[in-house]
Amino acid sequence: MIKPRTPPGVMELLPREQIAFQRMLDAIRRNYERFGFLPVETPVFELSETLLTKSGGETERQVYFVQSTGAIANARSADGAAEALPELALRFDLTVPLARYVAEHEHELTFPFRRYQIQRVYRGERAQRGRFREFYQCDIDVIGKDALSIRFDAEILAVIHAVFSDLGIGKFTVQLNNRKLMRGFFEAQGITDGEQQALVLREVDKLDKRGADYVRETLTGPEFGLAAEAVRKILEFVAVRSSGHADALARLDALGQGSETLNQGIAELREVLALVKALGVPESDYCLNFSIARGLDYYTGTVYETQLDDYPQIGSICSGGRYEDLASHYTKSKLPGVGISIGLTRLFWQLREAGLVAGSEESSVQAMVALLDETQLADSLDIARRLRAGGINTEVQMEARKLGKQFQYASRAGVRFVVLAGEDELARGAVTVKDLLREQQFEVPRDELASSLKVELEQARALAGR
Amino acid sequence: MIKPRTPPGVMELLPREQIAFQRMLDAIRRNYERFGFLPVETPVFELSETLLTKSGGETERQVYFVQSTGAIANARSADGAAEALPELALRFDLTVPLARYVAEHEHELTFPFRRYQIQRVYRGERAQRGRFREFYQCDIDVIGKDALSIRFDAEILAVIHAVFSDLGIGKFTVQLNNRKLMRGFFEAQGITDGEQQALVLREVDKLDKRGADYVRETLTGPEFGLAAEAVRKILEFVAVRSSGHADALARLDALGQGSETLNQGIAELREVLALVKALGVPESDYCLNFSIARGLDYYTGTVYETQLDDYPQIGSICSGGRYEDLASHYTKSKLPGVGISIGLTRLFWQLREAGLVAGSEESSVQAMVALLDETQLADSLDIARRLRAGGINTEVQMEARKLGKQFQYASRAGVRFVVLAGEDELARGAVTVKDLLREQQFEVPRDELASSLKVELEQARALAGR
Numbered sequence: 033m034i035k036p037r038t039p040p041g042v043m044e045l046l047p048r049e050q051i052a053f054q055r056m057l058d059a060i061r062r063n064y065e066r067f068g069f070l071p072v073e074t075p076v077f078e079l080s081e082t083l084l085t086k087s088g089g090e091t092e093r094q095v096y097f098v099q100s101t102g103a104i105a106n107a108r109s110a111d112g113a114a115e116a117l118p119e120l121a122l123r124f125d126l127t128v129p130l131a132r133y134v135a136e137h138e139h140e141l142t143f144p145f146r147r148y149q150i151q152r153v154y155r156g157e158r159a160q161r162g163r164f165r166e167f168y169q170c171d172i173d174v175i176g177k178d179a180l181s182i183r184f185d186a187e188i189l190a191v192i193h194a195v196f197s198d199l200g201i202g203k204f205t206v207q208l209n210n211r212k213l214m215r216g217f218f219e220a221q222g223i224t225d226g227e228q229q230a231l232v233l234r235e236v237d238k239l240d241k242r243g244a245d246y247v248r249e250t251l252t253g254p255e256f257g258l259a260a261e262a263v264r265k266i267l268e269f270v271a272v273r274s275s276g277h278a279d280a281l282a283r284l285d286a287l288g289q290g291s292e293t294l295n296q297g298i299a300e301l302r303e304v305l306a307l308v309k310a311l312g313v314p315e316s317d318y319c320l321n322f323s324i325a326r327g328l329d330y331y332t333g334t335v336y337e338t339q340l341d342d343y344p345q346i347g348s349i350c351s352g353g354r355y356e357d358l359a360s361h362y363t364k365s366k367l368p369g370v371g372i373s374i375g376l377t378r379l380f381w382q383l384r385e386a387g388l389v390a391g392s393e394e395s396s397v398q399a400m401v402a403l404l405d406e407t408q409l410a411d412s413l414d415i416a417r418r419l420r421a422g423g424i425n426t427e428v429q430m431e432a433r434k435l436g437k438q439f440q441y442a443s444r445a446g447v448r449f450v451v452l453a454g455e456d457e458l459a460r461g462a463v464t465v466k467d468l469l470r471e472q473q474f475e476v477p478r479d480e481l482a483s484s485l486k487v488e489l490e491q492a493r494a495l496a497g498r
Numbered sequence: 499m500i501k502p503r504t505p506p507g508v509m510e511l512l513p514r515e516q517i518a519f520q521r522m523l524d525a526i527r528r529n530y531e532r533f534g535f536l537p538v539e540t541p542v543f544e545l546s547e548t549l550l551t552k553s554g555g556e557t558e559r560q561v562y563f564v565q566s567t568g569a570i571a572n573a574r575s576a577d578g579a580a581e582a583l584p585e586l587a588l589r590f591d592l593t594v595p596l597a598r599y600v601a602e603h604e605h606e607l608t609f610p611f612r613r614y615q616i617q618r619v620y621r622g623e624r625a626q627r628g629r630f631r632e633f634y635q636c637d638i639d640v641i642g643k644d645a646l647s648i649r650f651d652a653e654i655l656a657v658i659h660a661v662f663s664d665l666g667i668g669k670f671t672v673q674l675n676n677r678k679l680m681r682g683f684f685e686a687q688g689i690t691d692g693e694q695q696a697l698v699l700r701e702v703d704k705l706d707k708r709g710a711d712y713v714r715e716t717l718t719g720p721e722f723g724l725a726a727e728a729v730r731k732i733l734e735f736v737a738v739r740s741s742g743h744a745d746a747l748a749r750l751d752a753l754g755q756g757s758e759t760l761n762q763g764i765a766e767l768r769e770v771l772a773l774v775k776a777l778g779v780p781e782s783d784y785c786l787n788f789s790i791a792r793g794l795d796y797y798t799g800t801v802y803e804t805q806l807d808d809y810p811q812i813g814s815i816c817s818g819g820r821y822e823d824l825a826s827h828y829t830k831s832k833l834p835g836v837g838i839s840i841g842l843t844r845l846f847w848q849l850r851e852a853g854l855v856a857g858s859e860e861s862s863v864q865a866m867v868a869l870l871d872e873t874q875l876a877d878s879l880d881i882a883r884r885l886r887a888g889g890i891n892t893e894v895q896m897e898a899r900k901l902g903k904q905f906q907y908a909s910r911a912g913v914r915f916v917v918l919a920g921e922d923e924l925a926r927g928a929v930t931v932k933d934l935l936r937e938q939q940f941e942v943p944r945d946e947l948a949s950s951l952k953v954e955l956e957q958a959r960a961l962a963g964r
Contacts, residue, residue, distance in 0.1 A: 312880070359502070430649040
């Protein structure tokens, strides 16, 4: 006998939690589709040579390789082969597979290509609370051929807004910045080298933990050697958070005119802000945050982060940005794009830790037909059949257990309606419904059962704002 | 530059095909949920010791092992470790993970435990047309603790029926048999050993390919040494296909009385048939087929196969059955169950080969707002916002390209409605809609756009019977 164990570092859910998780996945997908994004799925593994194009960074050290039994045996018998990398590796994000997909199918796709992809990715992280080796990413990207209008950057923000409004996990703010604006600003402070900018930003990131004095001392100290005035300007710059649409525009005005790069960054943010407003995103739900950098070697224009206002410690729950070229490793075509990613496994875990996902939501099973007497099984099955035909997810009690047990089962499972068809009711062509949510009971003609439960469920959905 | 290539042996789809695939996945899930099954997802890999409990059969030779970069390096530096199997392996079906899940979470689950699981599984098959190394399985199982009523076997058949009715891929028949009935029958012919029964059935399976004479000669020949009369009875038995409910019962009557095992098999099939009828499954859609055996070492009672009537060469598209004990490797609890599996990747591939999935279905994008003039972008975005709020999946043309190009884009993408908002129309508070499906054009007040498209889409859905 082997002790049954989930592998370490993965999130496996009980059914009630899985239903809550699935509702979130469904909401994300629904909103991605609402904005006209098309589904793509790629295999869980890619050829190793495809996946590992970049010179090995942190990600590469975390790659999982995949080998069939035969390949392992071959590698062991032939000394030379043992040194080669396995042929396949699990994807560590959805961006590399997207690049490979778009490059491979370039001539079969229509551009701008708008795709969503919701799949799991794999990283050999050190096992640690809240770190996952397998987790969902929910990505959208718009990929242009040769060029892609800045207007899509605004649409992406509207998608983020629609998703998190629908998820209903509390007030959130989508934070915007622009890499060109950042680069222009840093260059004006005499920091022209990209890597040096990255190092300065890494120090700035320590503001919350170490305080302004520490950061100021480091940046003016021997390692960086920046002038006190430049450091003052940098700290002022990265502290900018706009409040409302007019303030956002004023913050951009305040930067004045500068290098071409700076001016371009400002112009791009202006256009994005204007369209975000035209798209009907409430101004309380987005702001400028000049400290947002994201992947410095990848993003080149707009960058996004999203914060839950009441849970800033969770960090960004949806991030992304604009990049120059998606698939330069695989094709000579220039494929600029803009996209975002939601790491749902980690978000779900954090929401659960914060008590925001109770796992006590209603089940996906909406009704249970109780069985009062063995002789009534055929009636039960018929009632269930009509409920299902009417679009109600229905379970039947297949054995006439004690009624108390049947109710206990329904209640534990989060089923809202228990349908009882006793002899008297059946004779009257009626059934009794116990609404476990509202703690009410009512009788309804057998023919009208499905439609009346549907009305109740739709009312509940309307109340929940879904 | 690296040539972008999908790994061999997987099915990767273009967006239009992916939409068709996704619709099938959604229909399967919808019907599983309709019958009250709860979602479960397990990690893509299991601990190798968990996955490989059985003494290595065909499946075990096809297992993919998973290793992090660090583990590979360690194995290479330490000679001893190199002999050990990698810690993780990709799941090759959803049954072993279910067994591990139920055994591990036994005390947190309510029994009978009804779960559905729709995930991909992995097998290191030899690369071959129509054989996949990664494919979706869509499973349901009902697991009892200590015992599970035969009634669930009927419900499972009703689920199969609901799924394939909803998928709308043509007339199908769910075929039923019972392992006890088979065992009883074979024992009566003097074949008492289970393995010998399996060998005889394997020969019987060659009927279609080799013909009755060949099979008769083999079974009466030196290898099997069966009496001619026994072989005659066997060939008569396995040829049984019932036609309609009354005929199914008559076929069971015709078997008469026999051993306890045979009688029990007959009684079980009778009960299943009675409840299948009570569940409203039309009698034209199920039958008895006494040749169905399925996994002989696993199933112990009811077994199911499902055939597309017009495409018998596709083979069974949904199979399963009743088993005695799900998780004997992991727990002492007795967990009998009944379940089925749909291998959707292979089915989709076969349907496409047969021309039954055209990949030309409507897109998930339902409307596209064309952009006639750069100055009208804000209006376009507002129209799109209202469409989306009204539940219509909508894409906006972000640049005022030539109108012909915009229509071409919509048509290629399978978008049904193109919304045009010219200056005149906007002044009248109206928009023009081109219905590319019906090749019609109509004008509608801007405020009523979403609701009028919704009506059109619901009509189409009702016509398609969805």
